[in-house]
Amino acid sequence: MTKHPLPSVTVLGLGSMGQALAGAFLDAGHPTTIWNRSDGKGDGLVARGAVRAATPGEAVRASEVVVVCVVDYDAAQAVLDRAAGDLPGRLLVNLTSDTPERAREAAAWAEALGVDYLDGAVMVPVPMIGTPDALVFHSGARSAYDKYETTLRALGGQSTHVGEDPGLAAVYDLSVLDFFWTAMHGMVHGFALAATEGVPGAAVAPYMKALAGLLASVVDGTAEDLDSGEFPGDLDNLTVEAANVRHLVRAAEHRGLDAAVLRGVLTAADRSIGLGHGADNWSSIVEGIRNPA
Known part of the structure; x- marks a missing residue:
């Protein structure tokens, strides 16, 4: 490895x-x-100054920090196995998305080799990589993160270390994406419902944005309720809110829409009510989520 300030x-x-x-x-x-496993990729990077390696081992030997980002952990492990003997003494950063369990398995494999390991999750689309607003979660050895934090922040200004447990980046990833994709489904479903009555999406969009702002305003309070296990229902209660969801299910099904997700919400709410949370606030639906039938 040649001397270089970075x-x-x-x-x-x-x-x-x-x-x-x-x-x-x-x-x-x-x-x-x-x-890369297959040819034909990276010409633009080489034109900008990157060096193309012929094998994973050659690529690993070239650097202090090794970042792997492939389709899944099976693919990542297949690549890393080919360079296992060259990894000790370097930091391995795995930005391949998977489960916390797979992340911990990968960390144990790296530890057995004597390799510093960070697991990571990229939370932004490709065009945002390298921008100040790009969020990347990292978990694993704090000392390794601290040593190379500036390097890792080249990927995004919101790079953050979320804990020593190497599975935590995946936990944060799954949690945030659970919220995101459920919300995205709700948005599209709402547009689809409006369209059944001839109302264009553009007409509903301003009110969707207003409700999105309301949703953002209750995130912190909901987190506090869940962390404390207390769900004060003095301003709203689950029984009333479940009735609203029941109306949505009926309206969607009457119009021939798939209401499976809404039915799932209603099932969890009804289960929580059955567990004695009817007078508690909406956050108490967590009990129905935690106790599936």
Whole structure:
């Protein structure tokens, strides 16, 4: 490894995200080596100064920090197994999305080799990589994160370490995306319901945005309720809110829409009411979620 004021970085995997990661390291001035399982990717990165390695081992030997970002952990492990003997003494950062359990397994594999390991989750689309607003979760050895924090922040200004447990980045990833995709479904479903009555999406959109702002305003309070286990229902209660959801289910099904997600919400609410939370606030629906039939 040649002397350079900034740590050298290798990126294994040149899908759209991998290329964006490598590009961000190049933009930040890091000597960057790239490798991809199949040919034909990375020419633009090489033109910008990246070095293309012929094998994973060659790519790993070139750098202090090794970032892997491929389709899943099976693919990541297959690549890393080919370079296992070259990894000790380097930081391995796994930005491949999967479950907390898989992240902990990967960390244990790295620990057995004597390799510093960080698991990570990229929370933004490809075009945002390298921008001040890009959020990337990291978990694992805090000392390793602290040593290379500036390097990792080349990927996004909101890079953050969420804990020593290597599975925590995946936990944060799943939690936030659970919220995001459920909300995205609700938005599209609402537009679809309006369309059954000839109301265009553009007409409903301003009110969707207003409610999105309301949703943002209750996030902190909901988190406090769930953390404390107390669900004061002095302003609203689950029985009344479940009745509102019941109306939505009927309206959607009457119009021939798939109401499976709404029915799931109603089932969880009814289950919580059956557990004695009818007079509590909406957050108490968590009991129906935690106690599936």
